[in-house]
Amino acid sequence: MAVQPEGTPCWADAMFGDLEGAKSFYGDVLGWTFGESSPEYGNYTQAYADGKAVAAVVPPMPGQGGEEERPQWCLYLAARDASATADRIREHGGQVLMEPMQVADFGSMCLARDPGGVVFGVWQAGSHEGFEVIGEPGAYVWAEIYTREPAKSDAFFPAVFSYRQRDMEDDQMDFRVYDLGDRSVLGRMRMTEDFPPEVPPYINVYFAVEDCDEAVARATKLGGVLRFGPMTMAFGRFAALSDPQGAHFSVIDTTKTEGEMPKLTDVG
Incomplete structure (x- = not known):
């Protein structure tokens, strides 16, 4: 195993x-x-x-x-x-x-x-090792910790799991990446006033799709709510949604990219 x-x-x-x-x-x-x-x-x-x-x-x-x-x-x-x-x-x-x-x-x-x-x-x-595939259509590909108290998450998660931390050089957002060895495994985003106060801190899970816009169209037709996007960045074209019962998630097409990868600075 x-x-x-x-x-x-x-x-x-x-x-x-x-x-x-x-x-x-x-x-x-x-x-x-x-x-x-x-x-x-x-x-x-x-x-x-x-x-x-x-x-x-x-x-x-x-x-x-x-x-x-x-x-x-x-x-x-x-x-x-x-x-x-x-x-x-x-x-x-x-x-x-x-x-x-x-x-x-x-x-x-x-x-x-x-x-x-x-x-x-x-x-x-044990016998269930977890995801059997990552990054392919329909599978998990990435996740970000959304929190209103980033300093608490930045102290806690690396202490528990030995993550190395890097900050994204972007004046528009407070975003940090947690690494294990040479692999980035989680993002951490400060929740701004764009998030309604009734939305609690949470981990936003991204699922890969073949076409972001088509996935958004299917989701909204079935009663899902588009929260953000679709938007294309260096990582891919993505959108944030909530399903008809209110669970937040995101979809991303990693084959459609635009712009340069953001710079990351070590912080420990």
């Missing part, structure tokens, strides 16, 4: 009150197909792009997911030892929302919140 470096984004899932609605929406927008729900694991349902596991959807557990609770994509970061990672999370000012638990032979997980309110997951792989 390949062990990913600690802190590597390795899986994503979301809880939806209308599970069939979510499956229909993402199936149409991202081309996902779905496996059988697992009643013994709360009807956890894996999504596939071209036959490879890329994410999962799940209905609320009893007592969870009331109408006031907006669905949210949860990004999981790889850990060699979920319990040790949970200890570091607490040590550096984070909150463990769900204590480490073994999920059959699939692996161990916990859920946590950083000091600025960003919720994320931790996954210690």
Whole structure:
């Protein structure tokens, strides 16, 4: 089994009150197909792009997911030892929302919140190693921490996962990149006043698509809301959306690029 470096984004899932609605929406927008729900694991349902596991959807557990609770994509970061990672999370000012638990032979997980309110997951792989493909149409490709308190995230995540940090040289935004070795694995964006106050800090997950504009058209036709874009940059043509149940996500076509790559400056 390949062990990913600690802190590597390795899986994503979301809880939806209308599970069939979510499956229909993402199936149409991202081309996902779905496996059988697992009643013994709360009807956890894996999504596939071209036959490879890329994410999962799940209905609320009893007592969870009331109408006031907006669905949210949860990004999981790889850990060699979920319990040790949970200890570091607490040590550096984070909150463990769900204590480490073994999920059959699939692996161990916990859920946590950083000091600025960003919720994320931790996954210690067993037989389920995480994403079976990255960057291909329908699959995860990138994620960014959206926070109103960037200093807290910048102190917390690198302390827990040993990220190296680099700042983007851009007067228009406060954006930082977290690296593992020579690989960039996460972005961190300061939330400006453009974000409504009722939108909590979150991790924005990007899924690759063959055509950004077509994906946006499909999403909005099905009741999704376009939040930003489409816009073309050096990384690709992308757009930020929310699905009909309110979960935020982004789509990106990495084959359409424009302009120079932004300069990044080491900050530790």
